[in-house]
Amino acid sequence: MPVSTMPSAQFLLVLSTLAFLAGVAPALAALRRGRWRRGRGVQLAAMLAGFALQTASIYLRGQQVGQCPMKSLPDILVFVAWSIALLYFLVGSTFRVSLLGMFTAPLLVVMHGLAFSFPGGFRPYPVKGQIIALVELHAALALVAYAAFALACVTGVMYLLQERLLKKHLIGGLFYELPPIQGLARAIQRMVMLGVVLLSASLGISFKLEGVAAGPKLAIAWGVWALYTLISIVIWRHTLSPRQTAWLAALGFVIPFISLWLVT
Amino acid sequence: MPQATEKSGRLVCLGLNYRTTPVEVREKVAFPRPSVPAALREVAALPGFDESVVLSTCNRVELYAVHHLDDCAQAHATLRDYLVRRFDLATGQAEALVTYGLDSAEAARHLFRVVSGLDSMVLGETEIFGQVKDAYKAALETGVTGRALNKLFQHAFSTGKKVRNQTSIQRGSTSVGSVAVDLAEKIHDLAECRVMLVGAGEMSRTCAQSLLSRGAKSIIVSNRNYDRAVELAAEMRGSAIKFDAWEASMHEVDVIISSTSAPHFVIHPEQIRQVMRKRRWEPLLIIDIAVPRDVDPRVNEIEGVYLYDIDALQAIADEGRRERQRQLAACEQIIEQQLEKFGLAASRE
Known part of the structure; x- marks a missing residue:
């Protein structure tokens, strides 16, 4: 669809994608030069602009479909991406914000790209029956939980990178910018726990929605919940090393990511 | 006036x-x-x-x-x-x-x-x-x-x-002591970091002092000469332990700086595996300053253990100095631009 004829929600989403993309480029260039600080302001500004445009896009899309835009796969991908960006700003102070942004922004670009890759993916859809607030809350909580799992995945990648740099004695630009591995291990733990709590709340709500939220969607959500509850227990009981846990958090996200296709 | x-x-x-x-x-x-x-x-x-x-x-x-x-x-x-x-x-x-x-x-x-x-x-x-x-x-x-x-x-x-x-003129470490601090900071929260000195050589003392000056929580000193250990511990407001007791305390610390004069390895993989089990995967930084080395290099293969010997530390410090030298031209350029901007370059003649 040419940009000129694109509905404003999608146009804003394109702009948001470009803003996230703009955040990745200078950070990568700065890292290559070994002068990280130069990219810092641009990175944060790009993430803020991307998030603002993303929020506006979701708002307009909600107006367009007359409900919370979470009923098609492209909409779900955008909503999860928005939740990731939101959590990124919430946990940014734990990390160096711009650095987490460098790892988060590409994920957001990929998710937006996937959302756009479905032909006619952003067509309006009719409101089926009455809008039930609890159903909307159930879905929203589940998607924010998925965003927490996505950030656990990003943090896991950061941990694995820093761990490798330390083991191989590769003390250079990225080493000085990445947070301590102990802090990253704790951040993975917090993100996984947060996701499990949110998904538990979402699934808890489903008990109140007899017949409305049921079937394969719910079964898959329970599957994801079981996987991450298991990861939480493994972390809590120190059964696996932090490196193995980081691998689990990084690779584990493949399951909820694929499940988004299955539930839609 | x-x-x-x-x-x-x-x-x-x-x-x-x-x-x-x-x-x-x-x-x-x-x-x-x-x-x-x-x-x-x-x-x-x-x-x-x-x-x-x-x-x-x-x-x-x-x-x-x-x-x-x-x-x-x-x-x-x-x-x-x-x-x-x-x-x-x-x-x-x-x-x-x-x-x-x-x-x-x-x-x-x-x-x-x-x-x-x-x-x-x-x-x-x-x-x-x-x-x-x-x-x-x-x-x-x-x-x-x-x-x-x-x-x-x-x-x-x-x-x-x-x-x-x-520029990154201030980035990177240029001395063995500051490399030790950088490494410890990228593994642990320094404020919670407990350090053990095994042997009381001058270089290990410098590393320990660098860590303490940057906020390390506590220090334990163990040396063959116990009086020397007590003296060094007092100087660094830490505690001293007998040389035959350091192995039993290894799991309680986050950084081990070893510099004994032993002609053979004094820290072996099996010891560290046991330590790591007790530490429940909490990471451990080992800095081996001794020549000949105190720590078996295979220790670095153990998960959660990061071993650096004196050559590794020196190489990082050398690279840090080289990196700063590489930044010099960019720094001089900024200074010239600033002199120009403030009208100070013009007053040269």
Whole structure:
């Protein structure tokens, strides 16, 4: 669809994608030069602009479909991406914000790209029956939980990178910018726990929605919940090393990511 | 009280530093902090002079001033004579006093380089920035600065910040001690970090002191000579343990610095595997400073253990120094741009 004829929600989403993309480029260039600080302001500004445009896009899309835009796969991908960006700003102070942004922004670009890759993916859809607030809350909580799992995945990648740099004695630009591995291990733990709590709340709500939220969607959500509850227990009981846990958090996200296709 | 600087006032800097003057002479002409206000007034009251700033650190003594003399060489001579008189140097000492005299743009350029850490013994070090700020503050409070020096020092501070923010001149470690700190910081929260010294060599002591100065929580010292361990522990406000007890305490610490004189490995993979089980995967940094090495290199293969020997630390420090050298041209470029921007480069001739 040419940009000129694109509905404003999608146009804003394109702009948001470009803003996230703009955040990745200078950070990568700065890292290559070994002068990280130069990219810092641009990175944060790009993430803020991307998030603002993303929020506006979701708002307009909600107006367009007359409900919370979470009923098609492209909409779900955008909503999860928005939740990731939101959590990124919430946990940014734990990390160096711009650095987490460098790892988060590409994920957001990929998710937006996937959302756009479905032909006619952003067509309006009719409101089926009455809008039930609890159903909307159930879905929203589940998607924010998925965003927490996505950030656990990003943090896991950061941990694995820093761990490798330390083991191989590769003390250079990225080493000085990445947070301590102990802090990253704790951040993975917090993100996984947060996701499990949110998904538990979402699934808890489903008990109140007899017949409305049921079937394969719910079964898959329970599957994801079981996987991450298991990861939480493994972390809590120190059964696996932090490196193995980081691998689990990084690779584990493949399951909820694929499940988004299955539930839609 | 000096009068306000006239437009025609010229900037001058007379100084000596670690490159020009040996420490035996530098220590004779250093200004102790309480004597600085008097010195500032004395310099500003010299015939033909009005503003002054005195910078006195362990590596340099520099007098910045504004004068109205016709001849710059005369200004240098006046300041040099002041130093000789002020410190009552004998003829031989006065002859050994090698100083540099810089005027106008050269003096400004020199100050910008000093503030940016480019003239420091450790290239890019940041302590000098604070020292120059203190020197300027003392001059400001004494009332011996005017328009010229106020503007010059403000420009110097903004240039120093620019150099640090736009280049990586201060990044990376340039000494074994600072490498140890960087590594510990990237593994643990230093405030929670417990350190153990196995052996009490000079290098391990330096590393431990670097860690403590950056906020490490506690230190345990173990040495074959227990009295030496107690002495070192007292110096670093830590605790000493007998040499046969260090193995049992290994799981309680986050950083082990080993520097025994044993001719064989004293830390083996099997020991560390047991330690890691007790630590429940909490990471462990081992710094092996001993030659011959104390720690079996296979220890680095254990998950959660990060082993660095003296060669690895030295290589990182060398790379840090090289990286700072590579940044030098970019720093000099920023300084030239700033001199141009503030109209200081033009006053060179």
